Each structure stands twice: as structure tokens, then as C-alpha cells.
Amino acid sequence: MSRMRIEGSFVALITPFNADGSVDFGAFRTLLDWHAANGTSAVLIMGSTGEVSMLTPEERREIVEKTAAMKAQGTGAGMHFFYGCTGPSTAATIKYLSHAKAAGADGAILAAPAYICAPEDDIEAYFAECADAVDLPIGIYNNPPRVKSDLHWDHLLRLLKHPNIVVLKESTTRVGQVAQVLAAQPDAAVMCCDSPNLGLVVPTMSLGGHGTANMTGNLDPAGMAALSKPWTTPDQSVVFRETYLRLLPLLHFTYSAINPVAVKSLMKAVGLPAGDLRRPLTGLKPDHLARGVEIVRNLGLDARYGWRLPGGLAMAAE
DSSP states (O other): OOOOOOOEEEEEOOOOBOTTSSBOHHHHHHHHHHHHHTTOOEEEETSGGGTGGGSOHHHHHHHHHHHHHHHHTTTTTTOEEEEEOOOSSHHHHHHHHHHHHHHTOSEEEEEOOSSSOOOHHHHHHHHHHHHHHSOSOEEEEEOHHHHSOOOOHHHHHHHTTSTTEEEEEEOOSOTHHHHHHHHTOOSSEEEEEOOTTTTOHHHHHHTTOOEEEESGGGTOHHHHHHHTSOOOSHHHHHHHHHHHHHHHHHHHHHTSSSTTHHHHHHHHHHTOSOOOOOTTOOOOOHHHHHHHHHHHHHHTHHHHHTOOOTTGGGGGGO
């Protein structure tokens, strides 16, 4: 298998729901085409932004099968479709990976299994065993804010030598780790979480990072595509600075509540096909959501994407 290379904006997509709580596959198709038209390079379907922990195993398999079939029919043309395949154990994760490969997935993203807080050596072995088991491009997600385990760069660089591991999605709070990984020049894409509170975007991109693995692209895919271009020329650093500073209010807003509460609430407010959050998560309070609507208006995203915001801030309170 040739080694996949991904650069640019890798968006962690929401899972849209119908009014009855079922998965809205028509909305999936609409969102995937919208992302492709606005410069998104890859999507992660069923990450934490996609409420994966609240999907049933049957829903998870159905989402993989139906969205992969959409891609085969031309939906989301030009994008890579990756799927969250983390299970509660190594064996369960391998089953999800095997199903994704059989269904036609382009790749998968794996995090450490939730809640168990395993030692870092065990998580390195878990990633390696999963990559050995299924011949599918894999991204490893170092996400200590969610799963506690925080792999050292030595763990990561060993894993990035595996031919099936093609992406590092980094959310460590240890900013200097990104420099250590990039200095080693692994044959894999190094991408960072877009949270401004973690502070990874500026150092990652300035040191040669390949893009961002973001959730803000659910609201401004074109803006995040511009932000996430590798710095191959001096001009791109200027574009990055201007874009980052302009989008900073939106980046802070999307992380103002546990994901995907802020993102999905604002998507619904501007008319994107998102649906409600799955309980026990609930949407933002009206005053909180109103701040997001104002950010959309100030950035001109309603004009850019053709959204209508009738009633101004009052709409956010509906």
C-alpha cells in the first residue's frame, strides 16, 4: 500500500440527526459536498465532535457503510473520508477497523480507549497492534485532555515509522513536543488541534506542520482551509497570520463548551443541517449562543455562505 499524505484542513465532522434522533444521511451528503466545495482536504466522521460515544455499534457501522457509498457515488469529491474506529478495547477497535476497510473507508483515526487511563507504553502497543492487524491508513490521536494518556515524542516517533500510520493528530498540552516530532521529519502528516487554548496551531504550522485537525471547519471550512495550508512560501505565513487573527473569536467560541455543543448549536442557528445534540448533551443557552451568532455576523460568514439570520440575535434565543 502506497503511503497516503494529507495536508490542509482535516475537519472533525459533526453527526447530523433527524428530529426523531436518527442519523440524517441526507444532511451528511449535504455537509460532505459543502466541505469539498470549500477546500476541506479530509473529514473525520465519528470522532468526539461526531458524538461517537453516544452512537450504537449498529449506527456506527451504518454510518461507515452509507457515507463510504456516498463517496463512491461522487459525494465529497476529492476529500479523504476517515472514520473514528476507537473501541473500548484492542479487539473491539480491530473489529471496527476491519469493518471500515471492508466498507471502503479511506482511513481511520484512533485514540486511546476512553476512561481506562492506560499507561503510555500500553497505548503505544495498542496503536501498533491495531496498525498491524488491518491494512488501512491510520491516524493516531494523542488526546490527553479527553483520555488522560499523553504519549511522549519517543512513543510517537516509533509509531510513525509504521507503514500504516500516516497521520499524527496532536492535542497535547506540551507544546514543545510538536517541535521534537517535526524535527525528526517522520514520513507522516503532523496536524494539531485548533483549540486556541492549547496554543498548538501557531507553532505547529510555523515549524512545518502539514495542517490542522479541526472542528471549527464545521462552521467556516474555507477559512480553516486557508489557515491550514503548509508554509511552503513566505507569503503563506502572512496569509496564516491574517487568517488566524481574524478567526480567533470563532476559534475561541467553538471551544467555549465541550465539543460539539458550541459548534453544533451554532450550526443549527445559522441553518446548517445539524439537528440536535444527543442526550445527555444539550444546546447552548440563548445568551451564549447569541455571542456565536454575532461572531458569524462580524466575520461575514452569513454573506459568504448564504446563510440567513432573520431577527438578528433574537434568532439565537429561539
